[in-house]
Amino acid sequence: MRKLIVMIYTTFLLCATFSLTSTIYSKTACIPVGNIYYVDQKHPLANDSNPGTEDLPWLTIQKAANMLEAGDTVFIKEGVYNERVIPKNSGREGAYISYVAYPGDTVIINGKNITLPSDWGGLIEISDKSYIKILGLKIKNAGPYENDAGILVYRSNHIIIEGNYIYNTTSSGIGVWESSHVVIKNNEVELACNDGEQECITIATTSNFEVKYNHVHHGGAGTLGGEGIDAKDGSSNGKVFGNVVHDLNRLGIYV
Numbered sequence: 001m002r003k004l005i006v007m008i009y010t011t012f013l014l015c016a017t018f019s020l021t022s023t024i025y026s027k028t029a030c031i032p033v034g035n036i037y038y039v040d041q042k043h044p045l046a047n048d049s050n051p052g053t054e055d056l057p058w059l060t061i062q063k064a065a066n067m068l069e070a071g072d073t074v075f076i077k078e079g080v081y082n083e084r085v086i087p088k089n090s091g092r093e094g095a096y097i098s099y100v101a102y103p104g105d106t107v108i109i110n111g112k113n114i115t116l117p118s119d120w121g122g123l124i125e126i127s128d129k130s131y132i133k134i135l136g137l138k139i140k141n142a143g144p145y146e147n148d149a150g151i152l153v154y155r156s157n158h159i160i161i162e163g164n165y166i167y168n169t170t171s172s173g174i175g176v177w178e179s180s181h182v183v184i185k186n187n188e189v190e191l192a193c194n195d196g197e198q199e200c201i202t203i204a205t206t207s208n209f210e211v212k213y214n215h216v217h218h219g220g221a222g223t224l225g226g227e228g229i230d231a232k233d234g235s236s237n238g239k240v241f242g243n244v245v246h247d248l249n250r251l252g253i254y255v
Contacts, residue, residue: 033095034071038102039064041079061085061109064099070131071095078105084114085124091131096160101136111141118145122152122175126159133160143170146196146224150174150189157181164188170196171225173216177202182209194220199230199254206231209238222249230254 037052039061048063050056052074058064061081064074070091076099091097101107111123123142126132139150150166153159153176162185166173173189175198176182184201192200200216203209209231216228228245231238232255245252 034069034073037064037068037072037074038077039074039081040077041081042077061099068097070097073098073100075100075102076105076107076137077102078107080108080110082110082112082114084111084116085109087126087129087132090129091158093131093158096131096133096158098133098135099137100133106138107136108138108140111139111143114141116142116145116148120147120152120154121145122149123169124151125154126152126156127154129156129159131158132156133162134164135160136163138165138167139169139173140167142168143196145170147171147198148196149198149202150192153177153179153182155179159183160185162186165190167191168194170194172198172202173200175202176204176206176209178205180207180209182206184209184211184214186213188215188217190216190218192216192219193222193224193226195223195226196220197225199225199227200248201229203229203231203235203238204233206235207237209235211238211240211243213242214244216243216245216252217247219248219250226250227254228252 038054038057040057043057046057046059048059052058065085065087142148142150148170149172150169151174155178157180160183165188168191173192189200219226227250228248
């Protein structure tokens, strides 16, 4: 009876399909209810002292991360942004804070020459926050320590990570820890766990989550970690479905 109770509590709906999925975020994923701001490093007048309008945009994404409040959206325009991004504020129910690649633009957050914390860190790091969306970005080169991730979500809730491309991370491409109500959808994760711990997409000690329609492939060496998608450490009430996982040195889907 004890085993039956534990199994019911930690039941997951797991399935996989073998059709490629798009990494384009849904058009309905970001409908602003607050202010709209812009980051555009290529604009000749871009400056973090600006008001963040399209004509007078901010220069860095972190400036937006410091300023956005519940319901606000920042559209990030074409460019390679060599910075770490840590949101300062939370949204609220019905008023997410949204970080969105400007439609049609390629927005790269590049961690080259950025040293993340040696114990735990993400190139985009959402810690103790709620109601945040990350949509349509490219995140590359997160490291160098064995638990450094591309996108790290820690002790947070109501987080949506959709339509992003994450490449070359020492640890997880996307790692979620001690959180709840998290959706990871339509992302592409390549060369994750290169060559650190954890998994390409990690869900740990997290409840009420969905990991769906992601493409996870061509991971790192797999010396310390590197499974494709993992739900572990007492995670519960989650669904993992519709994902394509291939060309890894360890398991594809791991519970």
